[in-house]
Amino acid sequence: QLVNEVGLNAKTFAVYPLDICNPILELVTYGLALVAVVLSRNFGIPSCSVQFVFWFVKMICKAVPFRTALRTYSTAKDDSDQVLLLVEIISYPLIVAQFLLNCWADFGEDFQKPISDKSKPQSRASTLIVPDLLTFVSPHVLNLLIDFVNGNEEPWKGYFYASLLIMTDFATILMRNHHINMMFILAFRIKSALMSAVYRKALVLSNATRRERTVGEIVNLMSVDVAKVFDVIPFSTLLWTAPLQIGVSIYFLWLVIGPSALAGLAVLLLLIPINGVVSTKLRAYQVAQMKKKDERVKLMSEILSGIKILKLYAWEPSYQAEVLKIREMEMKTLKAAAYASAFNDFMWACSQFL
Secondary structure, three states: OOOEEEEEOOEEEEEOHHHHHHHHHHHHHHHHHHHHHHHHHHOOOOOOHHHHHHHHHHHHHOHHHHHHHHHHOOOOOOHHHHHHHHHHHHHHHHHHHHHHHOOOOOOOHHHOOOOOOOOOHHHHHHHHHHHHHHHOHHHHHHHHHHHHHHOOOOHHHHHHHHHHHHHHHHHHHHHHHHHHHHHHHHHHHHHHHHHHHHHHHHHOOOHHHHHHOOHHHHHHHHHHHHHHHHHHHHHOOHHHHHHHHHHHHHHHHHHHHHHHHHHHHHHHHHHHHHHHHHHHHHHHHHHHHHHHHHHHHHHHHHHHHOHHHHHHHOOHHHHHHHHHHHHHHHHHHHHHHHHHHHHHHHHHHHHOOO
């Protein structure tokens, strides 16, 4: 249905709502892209993912109109149509060039400013809660799409379901990766703070404390123990998101298959004590491995400090055998821990099918 008719050069042109909304939306999106450029420069961000995604989507969406403009430009009858098609032909290479420029980070003094993390805890939590909830939206949209294929509904619903499924998955991946990125940044900061604290403490230890603590123990604190804290931080949010995901999953399974969903919950509850036993064994293996490592590092420190005496009395073979003996015991502990960890991973991988 026509909105109105405009007379121009004794000709009548039909004006549809799309002819009005499309330029307005494009103007708004280009304005937001300009705002993103300004904010990136003000905050010292050398590469903005929002701009990259925007120009990538713009390039994909404009490919079909660009091809149509190339095919119909020579056959256009009106001068106004030729002007519009020419603008379309010229603008698409510029969009492609803008996308290629956003594939590399900017350099310069304006992008060397330190970036301060001013995000609130609520915003960090939302980047995890929203993708977790969107994970349950995709199966429902897929179910609607399957019902559409099997039924006789309007064609526009199929396009809508397919587009909604793509946008949901895209938003889930984007927000989840953003959350993982923030958690790893937090883990790196905690790791740096702990290593700095251990190093500063090691510099001011008294002589009595130095006799109680070996160099190997201090090195293990700065390398192994801090690394384990670093490994835990990115996944620490699972302590409260995992119960939420399990609860929502059981609820939707109950709606689909009824009481049979409790079988999956029973298997999950059964695996918890098994995982506890395996975790206890892994902790014991870790303690044993750390003791052997401390012993090996201590022995190596003694060897390096008295290397002249070892060379003088030709004690290298005996000390080498002692180091290799400790190392062999350490390797046995690591192998046992690897087997236990592999069994734990295999058990949780099989739980999805059970």
